[in-house]
Amino acid sequence: MENVHLVPEEEDDDLYTGYNDYNPTFDSEDLHNDVGFQLAVRTSHGRRPPMTAKYPGTAIGGRPIGTAYGSRIPVGTAMGRPMTGAVQDGAARPMTAVRAAGYSSSIARGSVFDPLGQSKGPAPPLERQNEDTPEEKIKILEKKVNDLIEESCLAHAHGDLQLSLEKAKEAGRKERALVRQREQTGTADHINLDLTYSVLFNLANQYASNDMYTEALNTYQVIVKNKMFNNAGRLKVNMANIYFKQKNYTKAIKFYRMALDQISNAHNSMRIKIMQNIGVVFIHMGQYSDAITSLEYIMSDNPNIKTGFNLILCYYAIGDRERMKKAFQKLICVPLGIDDEDKYIPANDDPHANMVIEAIKNDKLHQMERDRKALAEKYIMTSAKLIAPAIESSFAAGFDWCVDMVKGSQYVELANDLEINKAITYLRQRDFKQAVETLKMFEKKDSRVKSAAATNLSFFYFLEKDYDQADRYAELAMSADRYNPAALINKGNTVFVKEDYEKAAEFYKEALRNDSSCTEALYNLGLTYKRLGRLEESLDCFLKLHAILRNSAQVMYQLANLYEMLEDPHQAIEWLMQLTSVTPTDAQVLAKLGDLYDNEGDKSQAFQYYYESYRYFPSNISVIEWLGAYYIDTQFCEKAIQYFERATLIQPTQVKWQLMVASCYRRSGNYQKALETYKDIHRKFPENVECLRFLVRLCTDMGLKEVQDYATKLKKVEKMKEIREQRVRSGRESSARGRREGSAGSDSGQSNHGTSAKGERLSVKLKTLPGSNEPYEASTQQEIDASYVDPLGPQMQRPKTAARKRTEEDEFADEELGDDLLPE
Secondary structure, eight states, rough: TTTTOOOOOTTTHHHHTTTTSSOGGGGGGGGOOOHHHHHHHHHHTTSSSOTTTTTSSSSSTTTOOOOOOOOTTTOTTTOOOOOOTTTTTTTTOOSSSSOTTOOTTTGGGGGOOOTGGGGGOOOOOOOOOOOHHHHHHHHHHHHHHHHHHHHHHHHHHTTTTHHHHHHHHHHHHHHHHHHHHHHHHHHHGGGGGHHHHHHHHHHHHHHHTOOOOHHHHHHHHHHOOOOTTTTGGGHHHHHHHHHHHTHHHHHHHHHHHHHHHHHHHTTTHHHHHHHHHHHHHHHTTHHHHHHHHHHHHHHHOOOHHHHHHHHHHHHHHHTOHHHHHHHHHHHOOOOOOHHHHHHHHSSSSOHHHHHHHEEEEEEEEHHHHHHHHHHHHHHHHHHHHHHHHHSSSSSHHHHHHHHHHHTTSSTHHHHHHHHHHHHHHHHHHOOOOHHHEEEEEEGGOOHHHHHHHHHHOOOOOOOHOOHHHHHHHHHHHHHOTTTOOOHHHHHHHHHTTTHHHHHHHHHHHHHHHHHHHHHHHHHHHHHHHHTTTTTHHHHHHHHHHHHHHOOOOHHHHHHHHHHTTTTOOOHHHHHHEEEEEEEOTHHHHHHHHHHHHHHTOOHHHHHHHHHHHHHHHHTTTHHHHHHHHHHHTOHHHHHHHHHHHHHHHHTTOOOHHHHHHHHHHHHHOOOHHHHHHHHHHHHHHHHHHHHHHHHHHHHHHHTTTTTTHHHHHHHHHHHHHHHHHHHHHHHHHHHHHHHHHHTTTTHHHHHHHHHHHHHHHHHHHTSOOOTTTTTOOOOOOOOOOOOOSSSSSSGSSSSSOSSSSSTTTTTOTTTGGTSOOOOO
């Protein structure tokens, strides 16, 4: 106790005073000499169980032991722990083992209040992840597989099917490598089954898109047979679709039914779609009864337009009239699930509401509604046209029944279209009187229907060449609907045939302003500019038309003809070459190519195209003449004979072809055959001077006795020819003298007027004939047709009507009778 120093009472009571002083009293080396310490050890206090080492300040950690004699004396430990009260970093440590955050009673000694530890500077940078670990490699590989699947899907969406398949295959390879890596690291239980399913499903889809059906089916089988994939049985629908594309209908039915068995009733829409596919497959197989069973169930549970149309087709195939009627009634009662058009009409002056209506008027939802309604109207019109002749004794009664049914449904506006279609059916049956009467019934209807009927009547009268009636009904159609492009085209056509081309061009332009995609108006406008001599503007029209109708033979020919008129033969040849790719067997196009190459001096190319033209049409006199002349020029007279003999068969009254045959025999050295040919010509044409001259020459060269007879005949014929020519000359002189004398008379004006009128009639008559440079020789007026019939003849210059004809037996189809009719 003599070494214990008590703090004087007069000093400040500082709890932390003396902790920085070292007192050897509590040195562990001298504890065995401390009587008080040894006494405390022997008592129950000294025999307490030692505290665990996890708490700081235990016996193992060197916790300072406070005694009754020296509770404020620090005790140094053997492990070097700082003593209680030792100074660390300039701040006095509190007495307790737990230090208060940011607080110290010795703040006066230089410590700074920093509870967040911001004075220590920024935190050290994060350590980089070690990518060499197996788990990190697996994560990177999984990300690559997902990226490849996404790239494959994007490529498929952009239409690059080959790239999408390559990406899908690469994703499959990466995924297999990923599985092997997990097996090697012993983490096979953590295989990502969703990723495996995605890879296989995408690969199968890409195989199917690239028409690799066997590979797609094998991949689908891998998925379906793996019991670890949930709901994989639904993919049998995809497998059935592939079998349907392969026309393996039996297997398609089997897999559709297997997929149907694995789908619960909770997914009713999916089951309906599968049953609809089953019905379609049965229709392709011709098993209409089985198809009817599936389709009737759908129409009773969840009706839709396509199913109703297919059901009508099945009833029509088996000839069941009553069920056809019932199915048609069900079809027109199918709800479309779309809003009324009145929703998109502004109802008040509220600017906010009007802006909303304007925004949704042409959005994708409204477009989808319009498409759905148009599809429904198409199916209803087609069904009506199909069953009308079958459900009643006559097609007229059938149409009337369909019209009555449609008038009582939500498709009231289709009733008028059905009436117009009824008139078109009359036209197809050549019952023109009934067709005209049916169309004239619409003159008192509303403007849209009246315009459509008047347009069809105008077109009908135009084909009948009753241009006054055509013009009358075109005016009626325009007054009912000024924005009807078909009516404007018909009006322009009636003006065109009267040769008022400027006015016709105005009507065609107005039709184009109302409908910029009206190809008939653009074609006729090009023809009008061509007649007016405005070739550059005509060329511009046909170039625009070619951008719309890429494979139109008529447009290509017009372009070639215009370039030829513009003296650009190379462009003309280029367009004709494109035309041969569309119509490779058109003899007139090939002949035109031969003519252009001949004008360019390329005889070999000209011969090639003329010969091809002769192969497809061996009755073209101009082609035959060119080929015969070509062989004569190339000293192959024997080959020229067959062409001139063909010309003799085509034009037996023309002596020049027989003379050419005889000339070829003479040039080739076959004089005997030439003599026989000339004699035969002389029997048919005894007054032909040229034939007699060659007979005289041949007989002289061959030393025949007949030479005198032929010479005598030649003199007589020549004398008769001279007498005939003298008579013609004298007749011309007398007529000229009479005109000079009569010019002073009072009636000279009338005679001259009559001559002028006759000359005008002759001029008009000559204009209707084909030109000498036009290889087509058309003896009858032909119609402008959608097929490529007469590209080079004068009929090509006739303006198009409101729509094009399709076939000869179907010349009064819907499209040619006006744009207002729905397509078939």
